[in-house]
Amino acid sequence: MIKQVSPNDQSKQAVLVTGGAGYIGSHVCKALSQEGYQPIVYDNLCRGFQWAVKWGPLIVGNLADHDSLCRTIVEHAPVGVIHLAGYAYVGESVEQPDLYHQNNVVGTEVLLSALAQSAGAASPMVFSSTCSIYGDQVTTGLSEDLPPNPMNPYAKGKLQIENMLIDAERNSGAPFVALRYFNASGADPSTEIGEAHDPETHLIPLVLEVAAGMREEIVVFGTDYGTPDGSCVRDYVHVTDLAAAHVSALRYLLDGGRSGVMNLAHGSGYSVLEVIAAVERVTGKEVRYRKGARRPGDPATLVGDATLAKKTLDWKPRYSDLDTQIDHAWAWFRSYHKIPGDP
Structure with missing residues (x-):
C-alpha cells in the first residue's frame, strides 16, 4: 500500500x-x-x-x-x-x-x-x-x-x-x-537532521552514547591488526x-x-582508538572501552583516493576535519536525545 x-x-x-x-x-x-x-x-x-x-x-x-x-x-x-x-x-x-x-x-x-x-x-x-x-x-x-x-x-x-x-x-x-x-x-550542521539508526552499529554515534552516559562502554573489535595502534582504520567523510x-x-x-x-573519501584514516580519543576531546567526557575479538568481514584499513570525483564532479568537501565531524554529530545527538546543555 x-x-x-x-x-x-x-x-x-x-x-x-x-x-x-x-x-x-x-x-x-x-x-x-x-x-x-x-x-x-x-x-x-x-x-x-x-x-x-x-x-x-x-x-x-x-x-x-x-x-x-x-x-x-x-x-x-x-x-x-x-x-x-x-x-x-x-x-x-x-x-x-x-x-x-x-x-x-x-x-x-x-x-x-x-x-x-x-x-x-x-x-x-x-x-x-x-x-x-x-x-x-x-x-x-x-x-x-x-x-x-x-x-x-x-x-x-x-x-x-x-x-x-x-x-x-x-x-x-x-x-x-x-x-x-x-x-x-557527522550530521547536518544546523542539526535539522542527523544519524539515528535502530539498532545503532556505527562507531561514532556508539561512542557518543558512551560519552552521554547512555551506554556503559564501547567494544573495540580487534586490536591486533597491522595498524599503528592495532585497531581498524577507516576514512570518515x-x-x-x-x-x-x-x-x-x-x-x-x-x-x-x-x-x-x-x-x-577524505584521503586519510583514523583508527577506532583515535576516534574514541577525538570524542573525548570534543565532548569533554571520558569514554570507557574494552577490547574484543575481530569481527568477520572487517578489513584492517579502508582509506580512499577521491581524486577522480574531485576532478570530474568538482567535488570540494567542506568538513574533512574529524573533530568537526564529531562536533556536528554531537550537536545533533544532544538535540535528538534532548540532552541538556549548549548545542
Whole structure:
C-alpha cells in the first residue's frame, strides 16, 4: 500500500530518492532541495524515519513492489534517480546473506525493471555503493582501478549491483554513477537532521552514547591488526559532503557525463582508538572501552583516493576535519536525545 505524505512542488524538477528517509538519504534530499530539485522519497520506513522527510513527498513502499514503483515513476516523472535504499550492516549481512541479496540486489533489479517500463526516457541513476567492495588491499589510498575484493555479502551485493547498472546501460542507454563512499559521519550542521539508526552499529554515534552516559562502554573489535595502534582504520567523510556529491553526480549525468565509479573519501584514516580519543576531546567526557575479538568481514584499513570525483564532479568537501565531524554529530545527538546543555 502506498501512503503519500507532504505535497509535491510541481514547479521543480523531480528526483526519485529511494531510501530518502534514512541517514544519508535525508541529507541528500536537503541538498537536492537547496539546489532547486524536488526530492520524491520512496522508502518503506523499515529503517528510515518519517520525521527525516522534510523537503518533498514521501511514498511509503517496498523496492520489491514493481507496481508501486511504476505508479510513482509515472506520477512524478523524475529526471533522475538517486538509489540509496538497502540494508547496510556488514555483520548482519554475514549472518543473513539471503536477506541482503533479496533486499539489496533483487530490489534493485525490480527498480531497474520499473524504470525501463515506466520512465519516458533512460533515467540517469546515482547509486549508493561502498568502499567495502575493495576489501583488504596491500595498498592504501584505494583508487577505482583496483580489482574488487569484497569480503562480506553486503559488499558483494553492492558490486553485483554495479555490474547490473553496466548491463542496464548497455540495454537501455541509462547512464549511472556509482559512488563508493567511505564511512559517513557527522550530521547536518544546523542539526535539522542527523544519524539515528535502530539498532545503532556505527562507531561514532556508539561512542557518543558512551560519552552521554547512555551506554556503559564501547567494544573495540580487534586490536591486533597491522595498524599503528592495532585497531581498524577507516576514512570518515561528512554526510553533508556526501550529499553534495550525489547532487553533483546527478547534474553531471544530466549534462551528458559518462557512466563510471567514483570514490568519495577524505584521503586519510583514523583508527577506532583515535576516534574514541577525538570524542573525548570534543565532548569533554571520558569514554570507557574494552577490547574484543575481530569481527568477520572487517578489513584492517579502508582509506580512499577521491581524486577522480574531485576532478570530474568538482567535488570540494567542506568538513574533512574529524573533530568537526564529531562536533556536528554531537550537536545533533544532544538535540535528538534532548540532552541538556549548549548545542
